[in-house]
Amino acid sequence: MRLLIMGPQGVGKGTQAARLSEHYGIPHISTGDIFRYNLKNNTPLGQEAGQYINRGQLVPDEVTDRIVEDRLKMDDAQGGWILDGYPRNAEQVEALDRMLEQFGQKLDAAIALDADHEVLMERMKKRAALEGREDDTPETIAKRLDVYAKQTEPLLATYEQRGLLVRVNGVGEIASITEAIVAALDSRA
Template structure:
């Protein structure tokens, strides 16, 4: 099973990716984790990414695409994966399509989690309090949700037109959401 998990920050993508990873016995791959691994292990791609990060710049799509492709080609991803945090824009969708064609591994489904804006704001403010995250202040949260709405949410239409999109409510009991996703994916 090769899945994308998409939705705005705070909707529960990471939680559901981890649960689905265990259920399907495939790795949950977050782009943030990939970057941290490559930087920590001082890989050539990690060192290149670090140059941008140290300048406070976003890592360019071209480099992000290389890092994702490298990760999807690793042995533990041969039987499938759940990709969280990628693609984030139309350019990355095209790159992912090319990667999957090169690897001979088509995408099986896109899981999109949804929640109302107010619920997301509330969740992320609580997370900020629990985890002491300085990047989770109301202004930063609102900006990230706005970027998602403008750049990433439109990608859902692309996957819908391909017949790959499965949308689920990200509000409720975690186990109930997981069960609904698994049932919706045909298990």
């Protein structure tokens, strides 16, 4: 099974992706983890991405696409995966489409977790306090949610038009949300 998990920051994508990974026996592939791996291990892709990161710039889509493609080619991803944090914009959707075509694979579903803005702000404040994350100020949280609304949320319409979108309420008990996702995915099979 090849899945995307999408939604604004703080909606629980990472938590649900990890649970779905265990349930379906497929790797949870977080773009943040891929970047950290490549940077830590000083891979050629990590060196290239690091040039942008070290200057405080966003890594260009073309580099991000190659990092994701490299990860999707790994042996553990051949039987499926759940991709968390990619695609984030229309160009990355096109790049993922090209990758899947090249691999002779197809996307099974794009899971969209939803939650109200106020709920997300409250969750992010709690996370910042628990984890001591200095980058989770109310201003930066609001900015990230705004970027999601402008760049990534419109992608949901693309996956809905393709008949791949599965919307699930991201508010509630973690296990109940997982059960709702699995039920929705299994009903499509």
